[in-house]
Amino acid sequence: MDLADTHPDPKLIIEMFKFNFGDHNSSSDMSWAVSDLERAMSRRATNAVVFISNFWSAIEEAQKMELVVPPQDFLNKIISKNKIPFAIQPPNIVKAQPDSEIGDSSQETKSDNYVLGKLLGEGGFGSVYMATRSTSVASFDFAIKIHNPSPLNEDSSKAQARFQREIQAIKSLQHRGIVPYFDAGIDRQGRPYLVMPIIKGKDLREAASAEPFMQRVALMTDVLDAVKHAHDNDVLHRDLKPSNIIVRASDRQPIIVDFGASYVIDQLDKQSLTTKAVGSIGYMPSEVLANPKNRSPLHDIYSCAVITYEIIAGHRPDSADPMPLAAVDPLLTPLDRVLRRALGPASRRHPSASELRNEFLEVLSKTSRSYN
8 A cells, every 4th residue: 555655646556466366357446446445465375486476577567567566574574564575676476485505516515405416307497407316315306397587577477376386287197107295395595496306318319219110109108008007087198208107127117397387177277378389390280389278178188199100100290191100010000091081180189198098009909010
């Protein structure tokens, strides 16, 4: 209210704050606007990361309107009053109490900290490192994914929602073909992190290259079983590709990793969803490229079809006119029929991962020849 009173139209400022907190309806008068804002803030307070993002966006907008923003200590008191475990330290937002310390091997760390090792990989949503956590009993190795740039500092509203989505997704999934996460939180630098086991193996493209053709199809039936489990729990992966599937060396089990682009069906505020196509070029169906808000299991089903074709032919299919796999080996002819449907228009594609998997199993059962 103090901030609003510094503007010629106080209700305009309240409405601006309401909008940033997800209430896009106009209130009839000032008293209703204040009440509506309080309700909107209360709803968002259940998700600390979303609340602090909304709050900071509103403050930044007030600054652009040349309003005199309250001092940092005053703003942090408001945040603390709403029991939000963050603090403003312009230009950044920091975790008031970090969930864990993450440092390199040159730093002195306490027993419950993660010490970073070598970089294992990088992607659009963060970097994955080898990490060690030591206790009084032993040291344990993990893979730790650190979101960078921090969703709390850059493109915060969408990146934070993406991080929350990944956590929500993985918590609901319990399947041998999906990587489990052991820990998650935000470190002292404001970086969200995810801790997972180290999977010793090769990515699907490399692992499949040493297998007979039909064994490659068999690997994809395991992948589709995991995709079915995700879909049954209302989770879409949306970035399935060979590098996001690791074949564990010990038992040849394909394991899907990296749910950074995942979408939990019907669990997100529509205003927080991305308007850009999510996924990797070459693995996204045409309907998603045409309309990024098109979210359905058909996205993952298409990706699985592309992957299947790729690990057999050695390259992704031409979406307009894929070369028949029968050209690679005539006994792959039954697979061509299945993949033509899975790679085709959404209206004719397999409606579920289980249906595509069943057709792969049928192809396997009819193919008795061994590949060497």
